[in-house]
Each structure stands twice: as C-alpha cells, then as structure tokens.
Amino acid sequence: MRRTRASASSLLAVVTMTFGCASGDAPDPDAMRGRSEADSLTLRYFGAAGWEISSGALGTDEHVVVLVDPYLTRANYSGAPSADATDTRPVYTRADTLFSDTDVIDAQVDQADYILVQHAHPDHVMDVPYLAHRTGAVIIGHESTINVMRAYDVPDAQLITVRGGEDYDFGDVSVRVIPSLHSPLNDKRYYQSGVVAEGVRRPLRIDQLVEGGSLMFLVRIGGHEVLTMGSMNFIEREVEGLRPDIALVGAAPSHLEITDYTPRLMRALGFPPVVIPTHADNFRVPYGAPTAYRTEWVDAFAAEVRVASPSSRLIVPRHLEPIRMSVRSSTPR
Ligand SMILES: [Zn+2]
Numbered sequence: 436m437r438r439t440r441a442s443a444s445s446l447l448a449v450v451t452m453t454f455g456c457a458s459g460d461a462p463d464p465d466a467m468r469g470r471s472e473a474d475s476l477t478l479r480y481f482g483a484a485g486w487e488i489s490s491g492a493l494g495t496d497e498h499v500v501v502l503v504d505p506y507l508t509r510a511n512y513s514g515a516p517s518a519d520a521t522d523t524r525p526v527y528t529r530a531d532t533l534f535s536d537t538d539v540i541d542a543q544v545d546q547a548d549y550i551l552v553q554h555a556h557p558d559h560v561m562d563v564p565y566l567a568h569r570t571g572a573v574i575i576g577h578e579s580t581i582n583v584m585r586a587y588d589v590p591d592a593q594l595i596t597v598r599g600g601e602d603y604d605f606g607d608v609s610v611r612v613i614p615s616l617h618s619p620l621n622d623k624r625y626y627q628s629g630v631v632a633e634g635v636r637r638p639l640r641i642d643q644l645v646e647g648g649s650l651m652f653l654v655r656i657g658g659h660e661v662l663t664m665g666s667m668n669f670i671e672r673e674v675e676g677l678r679p680d681i682a683l684v685g686a687a688p689s690h691l692e693i694t695d696y697t698p699r700l701m702r703a704l705g706f707p708p709v710v711i712p713t714h715a716d717n718f719r720v721p722y723g724a725p726t727a728y729r730t731e732w733v734d735a736f737a738a739e740v741r742v743a744s745p746s747s748r749l750i751v752p753r754h755l756e757p758i759r760m761s762v763r764s765s766t767p768r
Pocket of ligand 1: 646
C-alpha cells in the first residue's frame with residue numbers, strides 16, 4: 436500500500452542527522468533521542484497536534500512512516516503581529532488562501548506512507564495537500580479533510596474517507612479511527628457544525644477550513660499502539676478499554692474546561708506506560724523561536740499526569756527531535 440520511498444540521497448541526509456543526534460545510553464531524557472539497533476519506533480513532534488511516527492530500518496522496504504496532522508508551516512494567520520518579536524515573516528489573515536512553507540517541509544519530510552488527519556482546522560490540514568502530492572501518501576480523514584484534498588487535486592486513489600469507528604488493516608500498520616470532540620474553546624461556546632463541501636475548488640481560504648468533526652486514532656505500528664489526539668477533549672466510552680503503550684494527549688489549557696480530563700483519560704486507557712503532551716506549543720511562530728514552546732502549559736499538565744497516573748513516564752517533546760522507543764516495552768531510550 437505504500438506509495439513512495441525517499442531517494443538514496445535524502446535517506447543519507449536523514450541517517451547522518453540521526454547519528455548526529457546520538458547521545459548514548461544515559462538514562463536522562465535526552466537519551467531517548469539516541470539511537471539503538473533495538474529501537475522499534477521513532478516519534479517526532481512537528482508542533483500543534485502534528486507527529487511523525489515511523490518504524491522499520493531506514494532505507495528498506497520495512498520503513499513505514501505515518502504522519503498525524505502534519506503542520507510545519509507554523510504561519511501567523513491571526514491577522515495580528517506575531518507574539519515573537521524575532522518573527523519577521525508576513526502576517527496573514529484567515530481570508531488569505533492556503534499555502535505551505537515548502538522549504539521547511541522538504542527539509543523535514545522525506546517519506547510519508549499514511550497521513551491521518553484528526554480535523555480540518557488549518558493547524559491540522561493546511562500542509563496536507565502539499566504533502567499528499569509530494570509523498571503520494573494515503574490520506575485518512577473525515578469528509579471535510581478529504582474534500583480539501585480533492586480541491587487540491589489529490590487523486591482519489593490516495594483518499595480514504597472515514598467517520599469514526601473504522602478499524603483498517605494496511606498490513607504494515609493498522610489504524611482504528613475513534614470518534615472524538617473538539618477542544619471546548621471560548622469558555623465552552625465553541626461549536627462548528629459546518630463541513631468543507633464536496634466540490635469546492637482551489638484555492639481555498641484559510642477560513643474555509645472548518646473542523647468538520649473530530650477524530651482520534653489508535654495506530655498499531657512496529658509492535659506498539661500509539662493513541663493520538665488532535666484536541667483537548669475525548670468521548671470516554673470511545674476510548675474506554677483501549678490499551679495504548681504510548682498516548683499523545685492534548686495538553687493545552689482548554690482541557691481544564693473538561694471534568695477530570697486527565698484522571699478520566701488515564702483510567703480509561705489503563706494508565707499508559709508513556710504519556711506525551713501534544714497541541715501545547717505556540718504553533719504560530721517558527722521552529723526555534725524563543726516563544727515556540729508553552730512550557731508553563733506542559734508543566735501544569737505533567738503535574739496532573741504525575742497524580743493521575745504515577746506509573747506513566749511523561750516525555751516532553753521538542754520540535755523535530757526524534758524520540759526513540761525500544762522494542763515492545765515502550766521504554767524510551
Ligand atoms: Zn481545531
């Protein structure tokens with residue numbers, strides 16, 4: 436089912452970068468960014484709710500790459516000056532049309548076999564048309580996401596429309612699609628019932644990217660089960676009994692609007708061995724900017740996890756840095 440492979444030269448670049456990041460077997464958090472023959476899964480955080488989840492030896496047919504809500508452009512489309520004084524990029528409004536920072540994307544993404552999209556807001560879907568064309572990946576999302584892809588002429592053969600509840604086996608990866616809910620923004624007044632209509636055509640404006648419903652995914656890959664979240668909410672009965680060994684948990688402050696968010700989620704998931712906060716950065720400033728992280732949000736969430744699930748190992752992701760998991764145990768190296 437996989438469509439593309441990175442070129443030999445780009446693979447070499449990645450391998451070189453990987454060795455450059457090697458840091459041995461020390462038990463500190465940086466050690467998980469080291470490299471080992473026993474590594475079976477690598478995660479990389481793109482910011483917002485975006486992740487790369489990969490498994491298998493680089494340069495072989497076994498290497499499989501799943502992207503989730505990959506948004507690397509990190510545009511300031513707020514219409515207001517950047518929160519970061521060092522950010523000299525243009526300011527956009529939601530009336531502007533979609534665009535992707537292809538230099539940033541090309542420097543980071545060599546291969547994608549599957550792209551999972553949790554909802555169709557710009558910080559989740561905006562880079563997916565470009566990535567779909569560039570990688571040939573299969574795109575899995577609800578109808579709004581898929582209609583955005585069609586607007587940008589992504590071939591139907593690459594598109595799989597889901598509504599939540601599906602559990603699809605692709606051979607090297609299987610994906611359970613989980614119905615979910617969007618973050619309760621604006622003091623719980625957030626609500627979007629619209630969809631991106633079938634038949635819309637490029638170019639789309641950023642404000643045409645409506646939620647269209649929210650999903651989560653359980654990704655089974657490389658002997659691991661990774662639960663993904665695109666928002667700060669969930670439907671308890673839909674996640675009850677899942678047993679991911681790695682949970683990517685929405686951690687921005689809107690989760691505080693939800694009753695017992697962290698304890699209920701940890702309990703429903705059986706207290707995952709590894710918990711990684713997601714969607715808790717400032718995705719409107721570039722990588723490397725002084726304000727790119729929201730450390731205070733992550734620290735507060737980490738404190739909740741320590742109480743709700745003391746046996747879980749919490750990993751704080753850094754943009755674009757590999758987090759390597761050893762075989763089966765989900766012990767970060
Ligand atoms: Zn959203």
